[in-house]
Amino acid sequence: MYKINRNKNNIVKLEEKQFKDLGYRERENLQEWIAKNPEVLGEELLIIQKEYQGFNDTNERLDLLALDKDGNLVIIENKLDDTGRDVAWQALKYTSYCSTLTTDQVIRLFQEYLNTFSPDDDAKELVLEFLGIEDDTDFLLNSNDQRIVLVANNFRKEVTSTVLWLLNHDVQLQCFKTTPYSFGEEEFLNIEQIIPIPETTEFMIDAKQKEKEKKGLSKKVEETNTKLVEFWSQLKVALIENNFNHLDRVSSKAHFNIGFWKGSGKFAFCIGRKHFRVELYFMHDEDKTMFDSMLKYKDDIESKLLGVEWQRLDGKKASRIKLETTVEDLNNIGGRFADKSNWDGLIEWYCKNMNEFYNVIYPIWQKAQKEIV
Numbered sequence: 558m559y560k561i562n563r564n565k566n567n568i569v570k571l572e573e574k575q576f577k578d579l580g581y582r583e584r585e586n587l588q589e590w591i592a593k594n595p596e597v598l599g600e601e602l603l604i605i606q607k608e609y610q611g612f613n614d615t616n617e618r619l620d621l622l623a624l625d626k627d628g629n630l631v632i633i634e635n636k637l638d639d640t641g642r643d644v645a646w647q648a649l650k651y652t653s654y655c656s657t658l659t660t661d662q663v664i665r666l667f668q669e670y671l672n673t674f675s676p677d678d679d680a681k682e683l684v685l686e687f688l689g690i691e692d693d694t695d696f697l698l699n700s701n702d703q704r705i706v707l708v709a710n711n712f713r714k715e716v717t718s719t720v721l722w723l724l725n726h727d728v729q730l731q732c733f734k735t736t737p738y739s740f741g742e743e744e745f746l747n748i749e750q751i752i753p754i755p756e757t758t759e760f761m762i763d764a765k766q767k768e769k770e771k772k773g774l775s776k777k778v779e780e781t782n783t784k785l786v787e788f789w790s791q792l793k794v795a796l797i798e799n800n801f802n803h804l805d806r807v808s809s810k811a812h813f814n815i816g817f818w819k820g821s822g823k824f825a826f827c828i829g830r831k832h833f834r835v836e837l838y839f840m841h842d843e844d845k846t847m848f849d850s851m852l853k854y855k856d857d858i859e860s861k862l863l864g865v866e867w868q869r870l871d872g873k874k875a876s877r878i879k880l881e882t883t884v885e886d887l888n889n890i891g892g893r894f895a896d897k898s899n900w901d902g903l904i905e906w907y908c909k910n911m912n913e914f915y916n917v918i919y920p921i922w923q924k925a926q927k928e929i930v
Contacts, residue, residue: 558738558747571738571745576637576710579737579744583637584608587735588620590746591635591708594841597748598633598706598733601626601840603687605667605680612654619651622666626812628688628698630655630663636709645719648705648730660698677872689813689827697778704729710736712751720752781895782811785828788900789815792826795904801912820926821847824915826907828894832887833903835911836879837918845869848876850925851918862917880914882906 559568581587588607595602606622621633632655634648658666668680690696705728707720712732723730732752738745789809796804803817803824816825816838823838839847848869851858858878859865868877882890890902 558736558745560740560745569740571740574737574739574744576735576737579739581637581737583635584620587637587708588635591633592621595623596840598708598731599750601687602631603684604670605663605684606670609666611666611669612651617647617650619654622655624663624684624687624698625704626688626810627701628684629701630658630699630703631706632703633706633708636707638710640707640709640712640716642713642715644707644709645716645723648707649723649728652703652705655699655703658699660696663698675872675874683873685830689829700778702727702729704731706731706733708733708735708748710734717752724753784895784897785809785811785813788894788904789826791900792904792907795908796911799908799912801908801915803915819919819922822922824911824919826911829881832881833890833894833906834879834881835907835914836877837914837922838875838877840875842876843874845871845876846929847925848878850929851878851921854921854925858917858921862913865914878918880910 558571558573560571561568576582576587591597592604592607595604602623602625604621604623606619608618608620609622610616610618612619619632620635623631623633625631632648632652634644634651636644664680664684667684671678671680671683684698685696707716707730709732712720712734717732720730720732730752731750734749734751736747738747786809792815793804793807793809796802804815807815807817809815813829814825814827816823818824821839821841823840825836825838827834827836837851842848848867852867852869855867862880864880864883866879866881868879870876886906890906891899893899894903
C-alpha cells in the first residue's frame with residue numbers, strides 16, 4: 558500500500574506491520590473497530606451482541622453477532638495476527654448454537670446488548686428501522702441459513718482449505734484479511750475480502766436467493782421479496798432514463814431501501830412503514846457531527862428544497878435528512894407499495910424528488926465533509 562504525496566506528485570510505500578508490534582489487541586481494538594464500523598465488512602450490518610456467552614451447557618464466547626439486511630444472523634469471529642488452526646471449527650460451533658434462535662429470541666439478545674450499551678433504545682424498533690420493514694406482520698428473523706465472517710491478518714492453509722470446502726457445500730462464509738500499516742507517526746488499516754473473491758460473491762448470492770424460494774418462508778414474505786426486487790429494478794431503469802446513473806452498480810435486492818454512498822453518507826430510496834422517502838442517511842453519527850455539519854446550511858437548503866425534514870435522532874447512532882411523501886402525494890400514487898398499479902406513480906415520485914434532493918444536498922454535503930475535523 559502506498560500513500561500519495563500530492564505536492565510532490567509521488568507515492569511513498571507504507572510499512573506493513575503486525576498488530577502485536579503496534580500494541581493492538583484482539584478484543585479491545587480490532588473487535589471494537591468492527592463493532593463500531595461494521596460496514597468495513599462490505600455491507601450494512603447491525604451488531605446485536607458482543608462477547609456473547611449465553612449458550613446452553615457451554616462457556617464459549619462468540620465475538621460479534623450481527624443481522625444483515627435480509628434479517629439473517631451473521632457470526633463474526635476475529636483473530637489478530639493469526640487465525641490459529643481451529644477458527645473455522647469454532648465459528649461453526651457458534652453458528653450451530655445460533656441456528657435455532659427464533660425471532661423473539663434474537664430480539665431479546667439484542668435488547669440485552671442494548672441494556673448494557675444503550676439502555677434507552679428499543680431492540681425491535683431498531684431492527685425494524687434497520688430492515689426498513691413497514692408492516693411487522695411480515696417480521697421474520699433468522700429464517701435462512703446463518704452466515705459466517707472470519708477476520709484475521711493471516712489465514713493458515715488448513716483454515717483456507719476448510720473454508721473453501723465449506724463454500725463448496727453451500728455454507729455461507731467470508732474471510733477478510735486485515736493489515737495494519739505505518740508511516741512515521743501515522744497508522745493505517747486495510748481490510749479486504751479474500752474468500753470468496755468479491756467478483757464471485759454476487760453470483761453466489763444470486764444462487765442462494767434462488768435456493769431460498771424452495772425453503773420455508775411464508776408465502777406473503779416471499780411475495781414481498783419478489784416485489785421488492787422487481788420494483789427496484791424498474792426504478793433503476795426509470796432513473797437511467799432520467800440521466801440519474803448512481804444506482805448503476807447497485808444490485809436490486811429484497812430490501813426496503815436501495816441507495817448509494819457518497820463519503821460517509823448514503824443517499825437512499827426508502828419504503829417506510831407509512832410513507833415513501835428519499836434521504837441522506839448517516840449510519841454512524843453517534844456524536845451527530847455529520848448531521849450538525851449539514852445543519853449549518855439549513856437555511857440555504859430549505860430555500861432551495863421545500864419540505865425537507867431534519868432528523869437528528871438524539872440518543873441513536875444514526876441521523877438523516879429526508880424528503881417524505883405528503884398526504885397529497887400518497888393520494889396521487891395510491892399510497893400502497895403492495896399494489897403494483899401504484900408503482901408508476903411511485904417511481905415517478907422517486908425520480909423527481911431524488912433528483913431535486915440530490916442536486917441541492919450533495920454539493921453542500923461535499924463542502925460539509927471537508928469542514929469536519
